Amino acid sequence: MKSMTKSALYALIASVAVSGLLGVVAILGGGGDPQWRILATTSTISAASLCSLSCAALWERKKKQVLPASGIALTLLGAILVIVAVWANAQSEPYMKLTICVVTFAVATSHLSLLSLASLSGGFRWGLTSAYIADYVLASFITWLVVVGRPPSDFEGRTAGILSIAVASISILIPIFHRLSAASMREEEWRFAEDVMCPCCGTRQPYVLGEMTCPRCESVFAVKVVGRT
Numbered sequence: 001m002k003s004m005t006k007s008a009l010y011a012l013i014a015s016v017a018v019s020g021l022l023g024v025v026a027i028l029g030g031g032g033d034p035q036w037r038i039l040a041t042t043s044t045i046s047a048a049s050l051c052s053l054s055c056a057a058l059w060e061r062k063k064k065q066v067l068p069a070s071g072i073a074l075t076l077l078g079a080i081l082v083i084v085a086v087w088a089n090a091q092s093e094p095y096m097k098l099t100i101c102v103v104t105f106a107v108a109t110s111h112l113s114l115l116s117l118a119s120l121s122g123g124f125r126w127g128l129t130s131a132y133i134a135d136y137v138l139a140s141f142i143t144w145l146v147v148v149g150r151p152p153s154d155f156e157g158r159t160a161g162i163l164s165i166a167v168a169s170i171s172i173l174i175p176i177f178h179r180l181s182a183a184s185m186r187e188e189e190w191r192f193a194e195d196v197m198c199p200c201c202g203t204r205q206p207y208v209l210g211e212m213t214c215p216r217c218e219s220v221f222a223v224k225v226v227g228r229t
Contacts, residue, residue, distance in 0.1 A: 051110035
């Protein structure tokens with residue numbers, strides 16, 4: 001899976017470089033149908049690589065498989081559908097609806113994979129549950145609007161707006177919850193610590209919050225948790 005992450009990184013770097021170069025050429029040279037198609041293709045690959053990176057990171061760090069595997073599969077399928085539509089000039093309504101629906105769920109799943117990297121304590125785990133609900137309800141609602149194939153009503157537009165705000169809000173809150181959870185987890189770990197060993201002479205003594213003085217060599221030290229595995 002690390003090779004997958006590295007491949008996605010290289011694909012992202014290459015596609016961004018090519019997209020930038022083609023964009024400059026298209027602007028300076030007035031553009032052309034082949035140039036714009038290549039630009040659209042490399043941009044699609046860039047977006048797909050970014051989504052795949054989010055999913056691969058969850059697979060590697062948390063050893064979870066269902067969500068990131070689904071995200072990678074949807075991302076690859078969505079990228080293929082978009083590229084085929086660009087080069088084949090697909091105008092079929094069912095094909096375009098299918099493409100939009102797949103891309104919508106690919107983005108939602110990749111977004112959730114990224115949020116799932118957060119380590120949340122018990123008091124904040126509702127945030128990730130809310131993210132799953134908000135993301136997939138919004139994706140399902142967009143898919144329903146696409147399948148229906150009509151302009152959204154005022155109520156539907158407001159509903160989509162509210163769901164989008166919910167997704168954006170929880171996306172901001174989860175990193176904050178992650179930070180707060182890290183502090184509370186450290187406190188909990190040290191609360192159950194019985195003793196610590198002096199780094200100078202090896203003498204063990206009961207743990208005390210803050211700086212400690214070794215009763216044997218009188219060294220002053222403090223123990224700090226720098227992270228969790």
